[in-house]
Amino acid sequence: MKTQKMKIFNLIVFLYFIFLAGLVFAEVDKVDTNFDGKMDQWKHKSAEGLIVKVEYDTNHDGSIDQVEHFQGKKVMVKAEFDSNNDGRMDQVQHYSKSGKLEWVKKDSKNKGRFDWTEFFNNKEKIVRVEVDENGDGQVNIWQHYDENQKIILTEYDLDKNGKLDRWDYFTNEKMEKVGFDTNDDLKPDQWQYFYDSKIISRVESDANFDGKTDHWEYFDSSGKLTKMEADRNFDGKPDLVENQ
Numbered sequence: 001m002k003t004q005k006m007k008i009f010n011l012i013v014f015l016y017f018i019f020l021a022g023l024v025f026a027e028v029d030k031v032d033t034n035f036d037g038k039m040d041q042w043k044h045k046s047a048e049g050l051i052v053k054v055e056y057d058t059n060h061d062g063s064i065d066q067v068e069h070f071q072g073k074k075v076m077v078k079a080e081f082d083s084n085n086d087g088r089m090d091q092v093q094h095y096s097k098s099g100k101l102e103w104v105k106k107d108s109k110n111k112g113r114f115d116w117t118e119f120f121n122n123k124e125k126i127v128r129v130e131v132d133e134n135g136d137g138q139v140n141i142w143q144h145y146d147e148n149q150k151i152i153l154t155e156y157d158l159d160k161n162g163k164l165d166r167w168d169y170f171t172n173e174k175m176e177k178v179g180f181d182t183n184d185d186l187k188p189d190q191w192q193y194f195y196d197s198k199i200i201s202r203v204e205s206d207a208n209f210d211g212k213t214d215h216w217e218y219f220d221s222s223g224k225l226t227k228m229e230a231d232r233n234f235d236g237k238p239d240l241v242e243n244q
Contacts, residue, residue: 034060050074063087075099084110100124111135125149134160183209199223208234 027049031041040057042064051074056066065082067089076099081091090107092114101124106116108131115132117139126149131141140157150173156166163186167179175197179188189206191213200223205215214231216238229238 059085088112195221212236
């Protein structure tokens, strides 16, 4: 008797969820956009007739590779893409309630995990990129952009311990200088400066970690060391100069 009642109860629950599903997607419009006899677009509508989701088979291979989600009167809040057509969504775009792009997640290496996130301001211009380089679920590269979407700073956690230890600064998208934290105190104690982003022109170091430069190395445009200076008593002035 109890078994029969349980079966009836399960059937009622099942029918209830089927009913709810019908309320969420009351209707699906199918479209064959290229007239090849196969449907390649599906518009899911609510009971009120509003579009809540649109699925696309953009390359007409029989698999859905793009999905758009909507709220209200067709305001897109999320879009998903399978850019390499492997059956997995590898890019997700989120939008604000007003329909403006807020952030984008990507599986940049096509390994089945999101490792790249782009953030946008209210003008839909990119302001920051966060990268999980080794796939451990933690961000270890941060790229920052100016109002013209030009990179101005990249921060790194090179040893993957959750702390910043390298800073790359750019001017007009060319690397100007790089700072390194060699003693894990979250402050740069070595600076490298460059000719045209590629060849080191000068290296400055803080050997005693007091926040002041006490060692200088100078290089010519070919990268050859030409001079070294040192502040051995840490008074802020070089007291040893060696020409190479």
